[in-house]
Amino acid sequence: MIRLALIAALVAAPALAQDFSEGSEAREWGLFAEQKARFTATVSDPLCELAGDCAPDCGAGARQVVLVREADDVMLFPMKNAQTSFNGPVADLAPFCGQTVEVDGLVLDDPEIGAINVYLVQRIRPEGGEWQRANTWTDNWAEKNPGRDGPGPWFRRDPRVLERIESEGYLGLGEEADKAFIADWF
């Protein structure tokens, strides 16, 4: 019986979350379900992986990208970069489309709300290269938005965000709803 239990445990092992924290230098964010995770993976286009709908250069920054981990073929979804300013990691990862890279960051594992194999990438190292921080998004935004210099973070100056707020309001419910809320909020 003990042998059968041991075998059952071994068979179940691949389904359990593995620990990829060894060697990680990721900064903790204090998130509920975070674990440090450093691993080798291929940068890929999820539409290509899942549906065979492949774009050159994984969409060249326009599509989302995924990381297919070398150790177990698990596909992780990198949703966040190393910056704390409401932006994602595609600008950092897409240049490595189809390449094997090492990444370091935080994986979230909170099945209760569906967060499985969700990743925050903090640094990337291409094969034979040096580590680089996953923090290029704001520089890319500045290049794409010349003349938008000014005080405050990018999201206070982004023309598309400002246009949506102008159109729908901060609550998304229109000007009158905003007026009533703001009068009470401040």
Next chain:
Amino acid sequence: MRLTLPLLALLLSAPPSFAATEGERLQVTGEVIDTWCYFSGVMGGPEAVVGSAHHTCALWCSAGGIPVGLLTSDGTVYMVLKMDGDDQTAGGDTNLRIAAHTIEADGIVYRRDGLNYLIVEEIIADQDIINQTHDDFGVIPGFAIPKSAAE
């Protein structure tokens, strides 16, 4: 019962419990959410980072290229890889225009390694923002509306 070593090796080499599947046609209704705030809890519990309370932050995250999801009434989250046929989901205009809206979508769902991935081929209906959470939570984060808006 005795398990031989070859059989044991075969069992141990079985794929993980989350394996890739074929796509399935799906019609689903849900709210277009900011998946990072929802999954990470960085702004608070999941009930606070949806709807009108989180609309402005959802705009920031969508414009910032964070993936959007479709959250259904049963709590399922579908990671959107195309929205209304548009594959520009890393900061594109289609997702930005419908941040926090509830939509009816028709598309193909794929499941891999614990996540649901949805290719929305068509938005059948856009119900706008119907999840009015600001009465309960204010705005999340609290600085979403600048003080200058009150002047």
